[in-house]
Amino acid sequence: MKLEALPWIILFLPLAAAGIITLFTLQNRQWSARLSVGAVVTGFLLSVVFVFVAGWEPRVREVSVNWLTIGEGLRVDFGLHFDPLSLLMLLVVTGVAGVIHIYSVGYMRDDPGYSRFFASLSLFTFSMLGIVLANNFIQLFIFWELVGVSSYLLIGFWYGRTAAADAAKKAFITNRLGDFGFLLGILTVWGALGSLNFSELQEKLASDPSALGALATVAGLLVFCGAVGKSAQFPLHVWLPDAMEGPTPVSALIHAATMVAAGVYMLCRILFVLNAPALEVISYTGGFTALLAALIAIQQDDIKRILAYSTLSQLGYMVMAVGLGGPTPAMFHLTTHAFFKALLFLGAGSVIVVAHHEQDIWKMGALRTKMPVTFWTFMAGTLALAGLWPFSGFFSKDSILEQALLRHHYLLFAIGLFVAMLTVFYMFRLIFVVFFGSAKSGHAAHAHESPGVMVWPLRILAVFALVGGVIGIQGVYAMQFGGEGAGQAAGVAARLIGPWREAPGAAVCGLAAFVAGLGAAYALYAGADKDPLPEKLGAVSMAMRNRFYFDELYKVTVIRLHDGLAAVAAWIDRWIIAGLCVRGIHGTTELLGRALRLLQTGNVQTYAFLFAAGVALVLYFVLGK
Amino acid sequence: MTALTYIFVLPLLAAVALAFVPRAYSVVMRGVAVGVTFVMMLLAILVFIRFNGAEADASGFKFVTTIPGLGASSLGIVCKLGVDGINVGLVLMGAIVAFAAACCSREIRDREKEFYILLLVMTGGILGAFASLNLFFFYFLHELALVPTFLMIGVWGRGERKNYATFQITLYLSIGALVALVGLIALYLQSGAQTFDIPELTERLRENPLSAGAQRFIFPLLLFGFGILVSLWPFHTWAPMGYASAPTPAAMLHAGVLKKFGLYGLIRIALPLMPGAAQRWMPILAWLCLGNLVYCGWVAMRQKDFNWLIGYSSVAHMGFVFLGIATLTLVGVTGAVVVMVAHGFLAALTFGLSGYLYEQTGTLEMSELGGLLRKLPFIGAALVMAAFAGCGVPGFANFAGEVTVFFGAWNVFRPVTVLACWGALMIGAVYMLRAVRTMLHGELPEKWANVTDAPHLWRKAPFILLLAALMLFGCFPRLLTDKISPSAGVIVQMANPVLEGNLRAEAAPAPPKSALAQGGGEAVQ
Numbered sequence A: 001m002k003l004e005a006l007p008w009i010i011l012f013l014p015l016a017a018a019g020i021i022t023l024f025t026l027q028n029r030q031w032s033a034r035l036s037v038g039a040v041v042t043g044f045l046l047s048v049v050f051v052f053v054a055g056w057e058p059r060v061r062e063v064s065v066n067w068l069t070i071g072e073g074l075r076v077d078f079g080l081h082f083d084p085l086s087l088l089m090l091l092v093v094t095g096v097a098g099v100i101h102i103y104s105v106g107y108m109r110d111d112p113g114y115s116r117f118f119a120s121l122s123l124f125t126f127s128m129l130g131i132v133l134a135n136n137f138i139q140l141f142i143f144w145e146l147v148g149v150s151s152y153l154l155i156g157f158w159y160g161r162t163a164a165a166d167a168a169k170k171a172f173i174t175n176r177l178g179d180f181g182f183l184l185g186i187l188t189v190w191g192a193l194g195s196l197n198f199s200e201l202q203e204k205l206a207s208d209p210s211a212l213g214a215l216a217t218v219a220g221l222l223v224f225c226g227a228v229g230k231s232a233q234f235p236l237h238v239w240l241p242d243a244m245e246g247p248t249p250v251s252a253l254i255h256a257a258t259m260v261a262a263g264v265y266m267l268c269r270i271l272f273v274l275n276a277p278a279l280e281v282i283s284y285t286g287g288f289t290a291l292l293a294a295l296i297a298i299q300q301d302d303i304k305r306i307l308a309y310s311t312l313s314q315l316g317y318m319v320m321a322v323g324l325g326g327p328t329p330a331m332f333h334l335t336t337h338a339f340f341k342a343l344l345f346l347g348a349g350s351v352i353v354v355a356h357h358e359q360d361i362w363k364m365g366a367l368r369t370k371m372p373v374t375f376w377t378f379m380a381g382t383l384a385l386a387g388l389w390p391f392s393g394f395f396s397k398d399s400i401l402e403q404a405l406l407r408h409h410y411l412l413f414a415i416g417l418f419v420a421m422l423t424v425f426y427m428f429r430l431i432f433v434v435f436f437g438s439a440k441s442g443h444a445a446h447a448h449e450s451p452g453v454m455v456w457p458l459r460i461l462a463v464f465a466l467v468g469g470v471i472g473i474q475g476v477y478a479m480q481f482g483g484e485g486a487g488q489a490a491g492v493a494a495r496l497i498g499p500w501r502e503a504p505g506a507a508v509c510g511l512a513a514f515v516a517g518l519g520a521a522y523a524l525y526a527g528a529d530k531d532p533l534p535e536k537l538g539a540v541s542m543a544m545r546n547r548f549y550f551d552e553l554y555k556v557t558v559i560r561l562h563d564g565l566a567a568v569a570a571w572i573d574r575w576i577i578a579g580l581c582v583r584g585i586h587g588t589t590e591l592l593g594r595a596l597r598l599l600q601t602g603n604v605q606t607y608a609f610l611f612a613a614g615v616a617l618v619l620y621f622v623l624g625k
Numbered sequence B: 001m002t003a004l005t006y007i008f009v010l011p012l013l014a015a016v017a018l019a020f021v022p023r024a025y026s027v028v029m030r031g032v033a034v035g036v037t038f039v040m041m042l043l044a045i046l047v048f049i050r051f052n053g054a055e056a057d058a059s060g061f062k063f064v065t066t067i068p069g070l071g072a073s074s075l076g077i078v079c080k081l082g083v084d085g086i087n088v089g090l091v092l093m094g095a096i097v098a099f100a101a102a103c104c105s106r107e108i109r110d111r112e113k114e115f116y117i118l119l120l121v122m123t124g125g126i127l128g129a130f131a132s133l134n135l136f137f138f139y140f141l142h143e144l145a146l147v148p149t150f151l152m153i154g155v156w157g158r159g160e161r162k163n164y165a166t167f168q169i170t171l172y173l174s175i176g177a178l179v180a181l182v183g184l185i186a187l188y189l190q191s192g193a194q195t196f197d198i199p200e201l202t203e204r205l206r207e208n209p210l211s212a213g214a215q216r217f218i219f220p221l222l223l224f225g226f227g228i229l230v231s232l233w234p235f236h237t238w239a240p241m242g243y244a245s246a247p248t249p250a251a252m253l254h255a256g257v258l259k260k261f262g263l264y265g266l267i268r269i270a271l272p273l274m275p276g277a278a279q280r281w282m283p284i285l286a287w288l289c290l291g292n293l294v295y296c297g298w299v300a301m302r303q304k305d306f307n308w309l310i311g312y313s314s315v316a317h318m319g320f321v322f323l324g325i326a327t328l329t330l331v332g333v334t335g336a337v338v339v340m341v342a343h344g345f346l347a348a349l350t351f352g353l354s355g356y357l358y359e360q361t362g363t364l365e366m367s368e369l370g371g372l373l374r375k376l377p378f379i380g381a382a383l384v385m386a387a388f389a390g391c392g393v394p395g396f397a398n399f400a401g402e403v404t405v406f407f408g409a410w411n412v413f414r415p416v417t418v419l420a421c422w423g424a425l426m427i428g429a430v431y432m433l434r435a436v437r438t439m440l441h442g443e444l445p446e447k448w449a450n451v452t453d454a455p456h457l458w459r460k461a462p463f464i465l466l467l468a469a470l471m472l473f474g475c476f477p478r479l480l481t482d483k484i485s486p487s488a489g490v491i492v493q494m495a496n497p498v499l500e501g502n503l504r505a506e507a508a509p510a511p512p513k514s515a516l517a518q519g520g521g522e523a524v525q
Helices: A005-023 A029-054 A084-107 A114-133 A137-155 A162-193 A198-207 A213-230 A239-245 A248-257 A259-269 A276-297 A303-323 A327-354 A372-386 A392-406 A410-435 A452-467 A473-481 A492-502 A504-525 A533-537 A539-545 A547-597 A604-623 B003-018 B026-050 B085-107 B112-131 B135-156 B162-191 B198-207 B212-229 B238-245 B248-258 B260-273 B275-301 B306-327 B330-361 B377-390 B397-410 B414-439 B457-475 B478-495 B497-507 B513-524
Strands: A062-070 A074-081 B062-072 B077-083
Touching: A005 A029, A005 A074, A005 A084, A005 A114, A029 A084, A029 A114, A062 B330, A062 B397, A062 B478, A074 A137, A074 B397, A084 A114, A084 A248, A084 A259, A084 A327, A084 A452, A084 A473, A114 A137, A114 A248, A114 A259, A137 A162, A137 A213, A137 A239, A137 A248, A137 A259, A137 B397, A162 A198, A162 A213, A162 A239, A162 B397, A162 B414, A213 A259, A213 A276, A239 A248, A239 A303, A248 A259, A248 A303, A248 A327, A259 A303, A259 A327, A276 A303, A276 A410, A276 A547, A303 A327, A303 A392, A303 A410, A327 A372, A327 A392, A327 A452, A327 A473, A372 A392, A372 A410, A372 A452, A372 A504, A392 A410, A392 A452, A392 A473, A392 A492, A392 A504, A410 A504, A492 A504, A533 A539, A539 A547, A547 B162, A547 B275, B003 B026, B003 B062, B003 B077, B003 B085, B003 B112, B026 B085, B026 B112, B077 B085, B077 B112, B077 B135, B085 B112, B085 B248, B085 B260, B085 B330, B085 B457, B085 B478, B112 B135, B112 B248, B112 B260, B135 B162, B135 B198, B135 B248, B135 B260, B162 B198, B162 B212, B162 B238, B162 B260, B198 B260, B212 B260, B212 B275, B238 B248, B238 B306, B248 B260, B248 B306, B248 B330, B260 B275, B260 B306, B260 B330, B260 B478, B275 B306, B275 B414, B275 B478, B275 B497, B306 B330, B306 B397, B306 B414, B330 B377, B330 B397, B330 B457, B330 B478, B377 B397, B377 B414, B377 B457, B397 B414, B397 B457, B397 B478, B457 B478
Parallel strands: none
Antiparallel strands: A062 A074, B062 B077
């Protein structure tokens, strides 16, 4: 068997699992779970084998089959692209997804839709792997859409609940808005360059940077629209917090480690299309999203929503990094974030289960002693997210801040630093309220640790949240994009002190932000029974709680406008086209018929008269002239 | 005698045979209808599979056969059947949909004899029309299929507005067909070829094109005559009302199969035979297609009845085909044919499913329904898949067709393509997902506590079949496009006089300069 067959198997295993579950094992819960978990874990192991044997830069860079060819004009392949970016992402996706699959076996055990859940999960994994391995724009778009569909199925998994059903619809349609731009971007690039394959496009643009002509910036920004939708950047960020209505493992998988990361991954994959003005817009979009989401996060009370806004904020960081011309820091942060955010979501799930599906942090409390494993792993995730040395988040966040300094974007650097402080603040607010203080409800008082199938995934992820920064992830990405860490053959020790030595400014500022955020959170929330901030901040807190009214704003503008146009169209259709025109013609015909009927009197004299008059008329026209 | 002969003749013979069966034997009626359509489907699949290897005649048609005795050969009216890449997919789609419609005919409880006879006539007629290579039979067989539609809506239709709907659809479509007929007769007379044979006519007009004046008055007749049959905006209001009142099998067959006749006519007759006029009209058609895609999409968003919604949605989908045709490019026309096939399966699927829902609940008023996915896991899941196929999700054939149309149109009509993408990605998603949300998701009202899912394989079979077809061509679009694009290439080449002129210039050793200039001048006209 050729080595290149492995990635095909990795890609299609989850699809096969989804298909078999849907067709045959819907009634058999155990087999459904086995198939689904087996597919993704096997995928992970095969990925490891592939990378081990072929290396990060395999000799064969692409394998493809033809999917659609029409004349000379259009050729779309279905192919796989191997480079450090796709291979490391392959490992991350199968790895994190594998852990989450295992966790789900425990988390979903009492749900009647168990098999359906695993089928959707496998379909999702397949779609995500398709994005990672895609070698051309249309294939990327296809899997992009499939991720949208499978996330719709997963977010709306409990479709009987109004909120879940609405959230699923909202997520899909908001994503579609981004995809609209994405498709136009793809068409623009294809129209100008005549190819869809990434490698070919890159070569064309490398040999002639002005090949896209006047449309270069537009094309870049249109493609970026896709990322704005999928990675939930401002102004399309509204779907992600609502999407927390899905089961918690879904939140962990989709909204932390994979789907939302797809936008950032896509930007790194098509970086060659983006020119300087486009990158400028991208970096500010990212920075603004990071700030906006962090501000909203500090006044949320739902444990999953806090994490959701945190995700938004971190995605803002990554997008900002891409915009700053630093794909390596962006992908580095994406990877570490995948570890610790999945960990945090799964930890939150563990808390939610013992709290009997209560998600309000003000009804928890004092869980530290009752759920030690959950607590300590959650703590590890928090410290990684907060960016404390030597946790993984420190290194990746530091590399982004460093990138901002390197490009002399001091405003974005300041935003990044401020957001880092806010991150520490809202995460420790959560920690103090949920795990410390006194138990604020009966369920919290009688809590106990979750079963092994749920805590072992937490342990595994916690290890990666701790060491993810120093195991050379950055170096792999740097192989592809160059930049810092490219030549780093150094060991763990050198990586540990790297940031302090190379850019002490960023590292020290980052640490200062950590201390400031922790201090503020301790002062306000240690032992608090209710949130003191609404009193102190007043209207500002209200605005944060209501997510700065973006949903309301969209409801009265975009949605009402579109519905209004639809109403006008429906009115025209009913009254003008179907009414006035169609009925009008039919009415006129009928009227004419009624009028003509009057002539049919049945009176022979009348007929004779009309006949004679007619003859006279004809004679006049024929002879008279 | 080829498989095509049987596909055309079998249902008509069966219809005649059923006339002699006593009406008490309703099981026999249903059995014969299902059985005959099943055989037709197998034959059509066989034709489709063997298409690549089959021998082509001089004009590129395969499986060419004439049915002796039918028609009047002294007048040039011969029942000649054959397929090329354009219609082989349509024959396959039509046969599969016919089988699905026959399976879904269980809801008919009275006058079953007449119903199944009409169903078989309709099926044989439309498949004959698609396969016919003779202008007379092309038109006549479509009319043969059209009349049963009117009767079915009138007799077995539902709802209070049934009579008005029948009245409107009958008049509207008859006018459309009549306008097209005037156009076809004019074409026959103007060509001076004295033949109804389509390949011969095409060949003749390739050599001696129609005068610009003749094209100028014939082309709009065909465009709008066929356009009315396909619900081209603004001639679309018959469709949602007609489908909402039609019994399920009639809606499946008409929206899925019969409606494609007008489009097929445009591609087969109007474009290649009147290239000059086509060039002039296509930009207008491109803008009209937005009336379907965007405007009818918006109207669909406002519908309260699910059948009206999918009726408008099926009108909206025709916009992709019009856009693809309007590009007059190989990619665009190929995409248009793919959408025609895909939409046939999809329309049949959605109307079949809505028919099932109606049978269970007695209403399709969306505000009355809710939470049905819990009670109807199979039907509900199929409906969700149909909704996704309808809003152009990859994996279903519609996506392959639509994206191809966009690629074809991008360099020709850019602003139109942008708006068409909006219609495809946004408007379609909004109304489809809203419908899924209101009907299938959310709380289950008390009164629907005893609706039941499709009980056994026989009830599920038509839906599984249609979904499988959608997904097969969605995942492997080359199964279709490799067959379509060579034939589409021939048509596109004829429809673009500029290309044609160049080709002629290349073929002829040393064309006099004046001739070239003239060719160019024609193209500009």
